[in-house]
Amino acid sequence: MFQRLTRERQLSLTIFIDGTATPARHGDTVAAAMLGSGYVACRTTAVSGAPRGPYCLMGVCFDCLVKIDGDANRQACMTTVQDGMRIETQRGKREYST
Amino acid sequence: MIVASALRDRYDVAVVGAGPAGLAAAALCARAGLTCALFDDQPNPGGQIYRGVTNSPFDRGTVLGGDYWSGESLVCAALGSGAHYFSGASVWGLLRENEIAVSLGGSTRQIRATRIILATGAIERPFPIQGWTLPGVMTAGAAQILLKSSALVPTGRVLLAGCGPLLWLLAWQYLNAGVRLHTILDTAPAANWRRALRHAAAFVASPYMAKGLRLMFDVRREVRVVPGVVEIAGEGGGRIGAVVYRTARGRSERLAADMLLLHQGVVPNVNLAMSANIAHRWSEGQLCWVPRVDSYGSTTVPHITVAGDGAGIAGAEAAEARGRLAAIATIRALKEEFPVGELERAARQSLDRYQRGRAFLDCLYQPAPNFRRPRGDTLVCRCEEVTARQVLETAALGCPGPNQMKAFLRCGMGACQGRFCGLTVTELMAEARGLPCAEIGYYRLRPPVKPITLAEIASLPVDGAAVKAVARE
């Protein structure tokens, strides 16, 4: 789990993680917002279905892949939160038609 | 900040990476009157070491330490120099004829630069242990990014494992922030001390000793440190739940854990440089691949220079000095009349100062072989889920090198393009074949060095020859 050091009022945005409204801080990455809200895992792998979550947070491990506003396999750590953003955790391989 | 539409087709210099090396290089090139583009794939400048320095959630307190805030002036100098800075810009390929393919806001542009300075920095060394892919296991660097950029700190029982200056720095920053780490599992081999001793004099005279000692003293006073750890395994179902470790003395323990942070040093992020056919060599001292460069960072590809940790790990201050030297070589090539003599003297003096003591640190914190060469079901390739057992079995087939290994097992074929498995594979194959790593080699890398969409590739410019080569009905 992660918690904020600085004051709560800085969480001025609302994002949706798997449909649940979640407060987020302006300037946070999606990965930080998810970790800060208790999401340690964000997907299951395309090879074996094993659970994965963010590992490096700097864009090189590709474990933090989530669907953002309908786009699959986006790196959560390389995307800054926007108000109203819809984030979905992923299961296995992406679908062709998404 | 400049918006994407202002990206020109041509620049004198393109700098890739806005960490200390890239910021220093871009600032100096622009100051000399060269047109300069500075590309960085992160949303804000500073690289990893100065991550979040322009939009920090912290007031200038004592959590992060004084060194961190020196990044601010570097950023200001670069942004105010006239260089065109592009954030969220992923340089995915250095193509033929000085072309640079950069992805910005979901679309790719191809620009041309007479000279290129690569300042792509470093990434965490792989730390392949049982359970390293479990959710709740992250790198110490990742934890530091969360701290710097978002003021997020871990709760619950947090274990920190590995070795290296960054591990102690993070632990110290957490202390300042009131985070109680449960245990530090120190994997630095005891034997390292003996090898490091011959570099001790230089270390004592370096800027690193006083800081480093104080850091470690503060941390050891407050946090339980288990020395001589030779084996670590993470356990858990959907996430990490416990960590089992064993020390060289044979003591072992299972600790419940909510989070495990791993770190055993950083290594150059070589993918872009290797994909541009820059020659690399194996560094026995740092156990990683580094580009072959001269004292300015010039490489075997005439128009490309490498600066910063991407040329070999030496820390932020050394990176800044090397950024200046790369800029100086570039300025000499493109604008002879601009005086660089004094700048070079100062940069070399700074570089000497900040390189002093690094050899000691390299020796002291060289990761132990068993943490670089896993066994059994431990995953070597995270992306394609290839185990150490599979790699070793395939090596026993007579597989000559990492590329044939990649063809047989798919390890290295995933999105990370070998960043988290390549060194492990090189070392495992070297061990299996009884050959030095230098002879084993590394994966052959090509653009794109970061995934981009098929639509973006389709949008690149084409000529008649390209069409004829493909549409042949």
Place this chain on the structure above:
Amino acid sequence: MVNAPHTEFDFAVIGGGLVGAAIAWGLARRGRSVAMLDEGDIAFRASRGNFALIWVQSKGGGMSRYALWTRQSSDAWPQFAQALRIETGLDVCLHQPGGFHLLLSPEEVENRANALKRLHNQPGMVPFEYHILDHAQTEKMLPQIGLDVVGASFCPLDGQVNALRLLRALHVGFQRHGGRYFPERAVERIEPRGGEFRLRGGNVEISAHKIVLAAGLGNAPLSPMVGLNAPVRPQRGQIIVTEKVAPFMDYVVHTIRQTDEGSVMISDSVEEAGFDVSVGSGVLAVMADRAVRMFPHLAKLNVVRCWAALRVMPQDGYPIYDQSKVWPGAFIATCHSGVTLAAAHALLLPHCIDSGDLPNESLAAFSTRRFDVPATH
């Protein structure tokens, strides 16, 4: 696989790619003692760059014997895949559902129809089933195609395989049959010596009663040493590979295939670029554009890597199988279709090589003699 001192083998196969490994496996299964020599990790290695299609529909224009040989190999593939699975436990994921050549303009459709008609009208041609389809008919079988697809040619015999696993299975199977693998042994000289061939190089010292040159582009300097004239040239092809996707194609498309583990591979380019294996953005862009026109949703997929490899292209495009007249016992086998023909190379060719029955009546068309005849047209 370690250094063997001056040892004699029944056969030394020079080349550990798909052609060499298939023949070596076939010979080892027949109880012969076989050495397979291979270069190091960084070499041209056409076998790492192939598109892994088992393709029948367009092969053999200009040489009906090639069409028949291709058909024989394609028919033998299921038996081949099964033998490998039984011997090694590795599944090469053979999939022969039929394949499409998708066409993006009326001209392309007409050219394709004419080319296939010409192919089937050749003397000696054993015809096979194929269809020229319009957009609607194609869409029934490939529901995901884009509006730009005007038509297609479809052949139920076409398919694909996991070619990298195939190579691995051949190596594993070869060694299980007692074959000896010698990597990093680039052969520089072949010394034929009454009843024996000595192979020499930097660290090579191997002798065998008979040899098979299956070194792809590496055959060029070697074949004259045993009196064989087998002209081949490099022909660059580039490939794009995407991230893994849930299965969306029941068939194989000539320029787009989805692998068994989910990634989508896109080709097909032909460039005469010598030995340059650098990737060119223009060619990648055209391939990507055509792929997106064929399957629009591909546009959003992430490309995880691109590469270029060199096909081993015989002068006239057809395989070369022969035995040296000057030095009997020295054989050559080379082609650009190492995957399609792997079954034939593994199950049919070794018999001919082992019994010395090469060139023979059924494979006469592939002999090097055809290069000795001066061009009359």
